[in-house]
Structure formats: C-alpha cells, structure tokens
Amino acid sequence: MASNEEILAGLAEIVNEETGLAPESVEMDKSFTDDLDIDSISMMTIVVNAEEKFGVRIPDEEVKNLKTVGDAVTFIAGAQA
Amino acid sequence: MSTPALQQAPLREYTRIYGVGAYRPEVIVTNDDVVQWIDSSDEWIRQRTGIVTRHRAPRDVSVIDMAEAAARDALASAGIDAKQLGAVLVSTVTHPHATPSASAQLADRLGATPAPAYDISAACAGYCYGIAQADALVHAGTAEYVLVVGVEKLSDFIDNSDRTISFLLGDGAGAVIVGPSETAGIGPSVWGSDGSKHESIRMTRSLLDTRDYSLGALATPAPGASEGGAADEAIDGAAADPTAERAALWPTMVQDGPTVFRWAVWEMAKVAQQALDAAGITSEDLAAFIPHQANIRIIDEMVKQLKLPDHVSVARDIVDAGNTSAASIPLAMHRLLEEQPELSGGLALQIGFGAGLVFGAQVVVLP
Numbered sequence: 001m002a003s004n005e006e007i008l009a010g011l012a013e014i015v016n017e018e019t020g021l022a023p024e025s026v027e028m029d030k031s032f033t034d035d036l037d038i039d040s041i042s043m044m045t046i047v048v049n050a051e052e053k054f055g056v057r058i059p060d061e062e063v064k065n066l067k068t069v070g071d072a073v074t075f076i077a078g079a080q081a
Numbered sequence: 082m083s084t085p086a087l088q089q090a091p092l093r094e095y096t097r098i099y100g101v102g103a104y105r106p107e108v109i110v111t112n113d114d115v116v117q118w119i120d121s122s123d124e125w126i127r128q129r130t131g132i133v134t135r136h137r138a139p140r141d142v143s144v145i146d147m148a149e150a151a152a153r154d155a156l157a158s159a160g161i162d163a164k165q166l167g168a169v170l171v172s173t174v175t176h177p178h179a180t181p182s183a184s185a186q187l188a189d190r191l192g193a194t195p196a197p198a199y200d201i202s203a204a205c206a207g208y209c210y211g212i213a214q215a216d217a218l219v220h221a222g223t224a225e226y227v228l229v230v231g232v233e234k235l236s237d238f239i240d241n242s243d244r245t246i247s248f249l250l251g252d253g254a255g256a257v258i259v260g261p262s263e264t265a266g267i268g269p270s271v272w273g274s275d276g277s278k279h280e281s282i283r284m285t286r287s288l289l290d291t292r293d294y295s296l297g298a299l300a301t302p303a304p305g306a307s308e309g310g311a312a313d314e315a316i317d318g319a320a321a322d323p324t325a326e327r328a329a330l331w332p333t334m335v336q337d338g339p340t341v342f343r344w345a346v347w348e349m350a351k352v353a354q355q356a357l358d359a360a361g362i363t364s365e366d367l368a369a370f371i372p373h374q375a376n377i378r379i380i381d382e383m384v385k386q387l388k389l390p391d392h393v394s395v396a397r398d399i400v401d402a403g404n405t406s407a408a409s410i411p412l413a414m415h416r417l418l419e420e421q422p423e424l425s426g427g428l429a430l431q432i433g434f435g436a437g438l439v440f441g442a443q444v445v446v447l448p
Contacts, residue, residue, distance in 0.1 A: 039128075039129060040338060041338070041339065041376075044339045044342050045346075045382065048347055060343065063339065
C-alpha cells in the first residue's frame with residue numbers, strides 16, 4: 001500500500017506523461033480542470049493509468065467527484081486500504 | 082418410407098471485399114459555423130476531437146439517395162452488375178422510417194430486385210456488423226455477392242446547442258461489395274454488445290414522446306390560433322430555430338463523452354487485438370488501421386494501446402468528415418485507397434463501436 005506522498009508522486013508522473021505538465025505543479029490543492037487545464041478526455045486517460053499503477057478501480061461515476069489532485073489521492077488511498 | 086435427400090447450399094471457403102464506394106454530401110460545416118451554436122472555439126473543437134469540418138446533406142437529399150450514390154460507386158469499382166447482388170444490407174440509424182426499410186428501396190433503385198434486403202441498426206458498428214453478415218451469407222452459399230452500405234444523415238438528429246456529440250457529427254455514405262474469393266479475404270468477425278450501457282450514447286426521447294408532445298400542443302392551441310395552430314407554430318418554429326424548439330420536439334443524439342471514451346479505447350483495444358488474433362496475424366502484418374472515426378483522440382489512444390508499428394497507415398478521415406457513424410469506416414477506407422493506392426491487397430484492421438453499446442471488428446484484405 002502506497003502512502004499519500006507516493007500516490008501524489010505517481011499521479012504527478014501520470015499527469016506529466018498525458019499533458020506534459022511539470023510533476024511539481026501537480027499539488028494536492030490543485031483543481032484538475034481550473035488549475036491544471038485538464039479536459040475530460042485527458043482526465044479519463046489519467047484515471048485509467050492510475051487504476052493500472054495503483055491496482056484500484058475508479059468507476060466512471062466517481063471520476064466527476066475527483067475535482068482536485070487531493071480528491072484523487074484520497075480516493076486511491078481509500079480504495080487501496 | 083424413405084426420406085428424400087435434402088439439398089443444402091454449397092459452402093464457399095473464402096470471401097473478400099471487391100470494391101468500395103463513397104458519397105460525401107456537398108455542404109461543408111466548419112468549426113466557425115458550429116461555434117455560433119455552442120459557446121466554444123475552433124481550437125477547443127480541434128483539440129478535443131480533431132475535427133476541422135464535417136459534411137452535411139441538404140434537406141432534399143435522403144439516406145436512400147446517399148446510399149444509392151455510394152452503392153453505384155462500389156458496384157462500378159467492383160465491376161459487379163446490380164443484378165448479381167444476392168443481398169442488399171444497409172446499416173443506418175437515421176433512415177426516418179421504422180418501415181419500410183431503406184434497403185428494399187435501394188435494391189429497387191439499383192436494379193437488384195428481387196434481392197433480399199434489410200437494414201441493420203448497429204449505429205457506429207453498423208458497417209462491421211454488415212461485413213460480418215455479408216461474409217456469413219457468402220460463406221454459407223446463401224448469396225453470391227452482397228452489397229453492404231453504411232449511411233447516415235445524422236444532421237436530422239442533432240441539437241446544435243448540444244455540447245456532447247452533435248458538433249462531431251456529419252452525413253455521408255460508404256459501400257462495399259462482398260463476394261466469393263479464391264483466397265482468404267475477411268478474417269473472423271469479433272462482434273458483440275453491452276446493452277447495460279445503452280444510456281451512454283442515446284437519443285434524447287422516443288418517437289412516442291414526440292407524438293405525445295405534438296398531441297399535447299394540439300390540445301392547447303395558442304390564444305387566437307385556430308385548432309392545431311400551436312403545434313403547427315411549434316413545428317414551424319423548430320424548423321426556423323434549430324436549437325431550442327427543435328430540441329423540445331424531436332429526438333436528438335447525446336452521449337456521456339468520458340464514459341464512452343474509456344470504453345472505446347481500453348475495451349475496444351482488446352476487441353481489436355482479438356480480431357488480429359482470430360485472423361492469425363499480428364499488428365506487424367497490417368498495412369492499415371481503419372477504426373470508426375469517432376474522435377481523433379480515441380483513434381490516437383487506440384494506436385498507442387495496440388502498439389501499432391509506424392508502417393501501418395492510420396485512417397484519420399474524421400478531420401474533414403466528422404463522425405459519420407455507420408458510414409465512417411467505408412468512407413475512411415475509400416479515402417485511404419484513393420490517397421495510397423499501393424495499400425490495395427494489404428491487410429486492414431477495421432473496428433466499429435457505438436450506441437447500443439455494440440462493437441464489431443475484422444481484418445480484411447483491402448480491395
């Protein structure tokens with residue numbers, strides 16, 4: 001099971017791969033859409049890659065609740081527990 | 082009493098595609114046209130969909146007109162006479178009559194009567210469903226040559242103010258002829274459905290809702306109007322204002338984009354791989370990849386998931402044609418062969434997927 005810091009670092013890597021954004025700009029309080037300018041299709045790619053990386057399932061209906069990077073970290077940590 | 086010996090149709094070992102035809106309507110709708118109806122920009126549309134233009138048919142051009150043009154082109158390209166057709170299959174979800182079918186009238190216009198004719202309702206997988214059917218009919222000895230048409234006039238079922246799918250959609254028709262072959266030309270079809278996700282791409286209402294709405298309007302005529310006036314006004318208003326009124330009266334397409342994107346890429350990449358495996362080949366053996374032209378980002382992500390080698394030509398007709406549902410694969414195939422005639426005789430992986438949800442894929446030898 002990964003710590004929140006490890007999940008954040010892993011997510012930052014995935015976001016960087018999909019969008020080219022610097023990993024250090026992916027911070028807990030950043031909104032995926034408003035701050036990181038990630039559209040719904042890129043978000044889905046990030047979600048699928050995160051599922052694979054962290055061995056969790058993130059249902060479609062859950063994706064809309066993941067507004068910030070912190071929301072995603074919390075969800076993944078909970079799903080791994 | 083002895084049982085008489087029953088004759089069954091002789092099986093044919095192999096089938097292939099003989100020719101491909103296309104019809105692209107003349108009206109071209111640009112992103113600048115579209116942004117008048119949705120609060121968006123050319124850049125936003127290109128970035129999310131890859132689409133720059135889409136073709137749309139004028140009011141007086143029907144699904145059957147478009148199908149006829151593509152079918153004649155395919156017959157000429159295959160060197161087959163319409164009288165040789167043993168079946169006429171039309172894949173469409175936009176022929177505006179539940180019955181009679183578009184296919185029977187098409188067969189008659191082409192001079193193929195009395196060929197059996199039926200429509201296939203499998204949305205964006207319709208063309209691949211048609212190939213699966215045609216392959217089986219020829220294989221089984223039920224028909225010698227089969228016409229498969231994918232045709233859509235989606236512009237009749239869009240709401241210009243919708244931001245989920247309407248701005249992606251275009252009109253058009255593509256057609257092929259399937260017939261017997263000396264060598265293998267159509268790999269096994271991998272096809273299926275998942276109706277549990279029927280709401281993810283759908284029409285906003287049924288025709289019964291439209292009927293009830295119209296009757297409701299009839300029952301309460303506008304003040305001062307003669308009986309029936311309100312309904313007439315609403316319908317006239319809908320024609321004049323393609324956004325608000327029309328959306329209230331008429332079924333139009335909507336989708337849950339992110340859900341469809343996830344399914345289309347990660348589930349359909351598995352189906353595409355199964356079609357390669359069933360055909361006994363690998364992606365190294367492909368000359369072309371012709372996926373349903375739904376969204377360029379689905380196409381690009383599928384290419385990534387399938388790890389297609391660089392030598393494989395990938396159809397990206399969507400940039401100019403938009404998403405034409407059942408017509409998109411034969412239209413894209415037609416264009417690839419026009420631009421790269423050396424692909425003829427090579428192997429192409431084709432995959433359609435869409436509302437239902439439904440999907441179908443095959444590896445075929447390009448005509």
